[in-house]
Amino acid sequence: MALQDPKYSVPTTVSPEAQAFLANPIDMSGIGGPSPQTDEEWYALIDGVNSQFLPIVEAMIDSAPVTIEKREIAGVTVRIITPENFPQDRQDKVLINLHGGGYAIMGGELSIMEGISIAASGGFKIICIDYRMPPKHPHPAAIDDGIAVYKAVLEHHKASDIGIFGASAGGGLTAAVALAARDQSLPMPAAVVLNTPWSDLTKNGDSYFTNAGVDPVLTSYDGGLRGMARIYAGDEDLKHPLLSPVYADFSKGFPPAMLVTGTRDLLLSCTVRLHRALRSAGIEADLHVFEAMWHGFNAMPEGRQADAEAVQFFEKHLGL
């Protein structure tokens, strides 16, 4: 696997925390490395990566001013995050989160990672969907779970009070769930936020090449990503628009969207191509690209800025 190329020195144009990270990136070699061949090997990889993140999530849960309730909605496991100080004007609003992790990792207890910071910083109630994943549950299980929860939420909320967001695979899945909802003639959510969305499961997109070894976290498509695309897609074509939303026809409608990426992100092209596809179809779509940031920089101060943009975007579109 291609680790970060040492020729790219640490830029001074990012936060001190990001400089420290870029000087000494965390080892995500489990994701970037060679692809497992059997279900057992997959679950060993998944458990290994998840166990790296568990203490981080537990610390987040301990420190965030939120309550978390695990339950089922429409047969799907969710965790509902409610801010301790829940602003009156947001109590009829709800955000749905679809977590990242290559459609394979970051499930279970880890699925609240992205939701927790938006709940805490934005004062929103978040429903984090612990959607089914491969190898046991390939496409379309994740989309089916997303749609099932969305339909259940629509029974108690106006669509104009609902937002959906997700990062990485969760960003691609957020787009897919919105497209599937549209195709089922469900009302569109008020807005979606797609953070470094994995919008193209095939190795098309310039940054899969130009940012290979430049992104310190997601160092290459080959190996982990290619393998996760394969086990997620099952028998479906990787270019199916519900798997790779960059190929969808957005002229038939899509919610206002905000997209986030960084200049070092291996999924920079996934993000900007999806932004252009939306804009070319006349969809309102805001893009934020962060200096020298990589795939999933949520833990950095720059991540707080991205969260603030997301909160502001949801406030605008959910009538706050």
Place this chain on the structure above:
Amino acid sequence: MALQDPKYSVPTTVSPEAQAFLANPIDMSGIGGPSPQTDEEWYALIDGVNSQFLPIVEAMIDSAPVTIEKREIAGVTVRIITPENFPQDRQDKVLINLHGGGYAIMGGELSIMEGISIAASGGFKIICIDYRMPPKHPHPAAIDDGIAVYKAVLEHHKASDIGIFGASAGGGLTAAVALAARDQSLPMPAAVVLNTPWSDLTKNGDSYFTNAGVDPVLTSYDGGLRGMARIYAGDEDLKHPLLSPVYADFSKGFPPAMLVTGTRDLLLSCTVRLHRALRSAGIEADLHVFEAMWHGFNAMPEGRQADAEAVQFFEKHLGL
């Protein structure tokens, strides 16, 4: 000098014209090459590069449905581009253009290149400022010329009917003129469009490194860019906010801004850092990043899309 690294193959995710260009980029080695040492060497470089572009501009003039009038405004040479079919609703609006070219090249007849396509596609009248440039006229001559024309235009137009736009050095200069106007307590223009703005004349910004040899046109900071920064700045610190607007304090006000770049742009970081600086100050700022595009991709179909975004942005902010 670092030419385009052959390891970056041509992406399939751009227009056929862009694929052809990336497979066989134009020779801009005069800009990327070693920096001239004397004024005579500078003018030889400038004349050489300009003569490459002259036939392109002459062909644009021949084919575009516009008229062009050369005149002086407040002692500054300008060329006024008027659409042949000048829509009634735009006749009280005007856009000011500050051309690109590293503050050294693309002056004179070439200064209409960016204006002509916005005039033709958007139906706007464009005043293209042929501002004074180094080595003879270093900073602050260009800003002084920009302000002189802006003040003269304000005598016959409401600020809310005026937009300013520019690319590369012209993007940095557009930001600088808006900042200088603000500091002189002039009313702000309704909107600015900053296309791949050279917002940091110092070699700070991650893409000066990560996109060196990836951008097929502006292949490196060292040599041409470094030399042009030096002759433009004269005795001033390169980090002066009117030279490198990324260091400006935007919390004191700035017009709504649209920024354009590409994922291969050597000035990708210049663009996204400026976007973040604006957003962090609460300024309305839209960002558009084009897949695999380089510094100044105006001639490509992707450039037409960027123009269309610029026209739409000006229409919105000039009350159309």
